[in-house]
Amino acid sequence: SSGINAEWPLRPGRIIVKNLPSNISTERLRRHFSSQGTITDVKLLKTKDGNSRKVAFIGYRDDTEAHSAIKYFNKSFMDTSKMIVEIALPFGDESLVKLKKKKVPTATLR
Numbered sequence: 001s002s003g004i005n006a007e008w009p010l011r012p013g014r015i016i017v018k019n020l021p022s023n024i025s026t027e028r029l030r031r032h033f034s035s036q037g038t039i040t041d042v043k044l045l046k047t048k049d050g051n052s053r054k055v056a057f058i059g060y061r062d063d064t065e066a067h068s069a070i071k072y073f074n075k076s077f078m079d080t081s082k083m084i085v086e087i088a089l090p091f092g093d094e095s096l097v098k099l100k101k102k103k104v105p106t107a108t109l110r
Contacts, residue, residue, distance in 0.1 A: 012062065013040070013057075013062050013066045014057060014058070014059050014060075014085075014087070014088040015016070015057070015066050015069055015085055015086065015087060015088055016054045016055065016057055016058075017054070017055065017057075017058060017082055017083055017084070017085050018054065018055050018083065018084040019054055019081050019082060019083055020025060020044075020054045020055065020056060020078060020081055020083065021054070021078055021079040021081045022054055023049070024052065024054075025036065025044075026044050026056075027054055028043050029042050029044065030058075031087065032078065033058050033069055033073065035072075036069035036072050036073070037060045037061060037062075037065025037066070038061040038065065039059065040059040040060065040061060041042075041058075042057070043055060043056060054081075057088055066087065067087075070085050071087065072088065074086070
């Protein structure tokens with residue numbers, strides 16, 4: 001939702017981690033990802049009923065540490081989940097808008 005940006009602004013040093021184990025805790029994420037730098041904050045996304053969305057934002061002190069974490073953790077495993085780790089883009093970023101506008105052709109049945 002657009003409220004995420006207001007409550008938790010994206011800034012340099014921020015990564016997004018996708019495909020996390022569903023039972024992951026904020027504390028475990030902090031411990032796991034701190035091997036690549038100083039973590040400033042962790043935001044684990046949850047549904048309205050409190051279930052994990054299997055996605056988290058993790059803030060590092062700077063871009064250098066964030067890029068180190070991406071290089072180190074992307075496509076690595078936590079339990080049996082293969083994580084996708086990328087730089088977090090600000091809400092409304094041009095590259096995100098272009099992705100949404102790109103239409104995938106659909107087949108029609110005759």
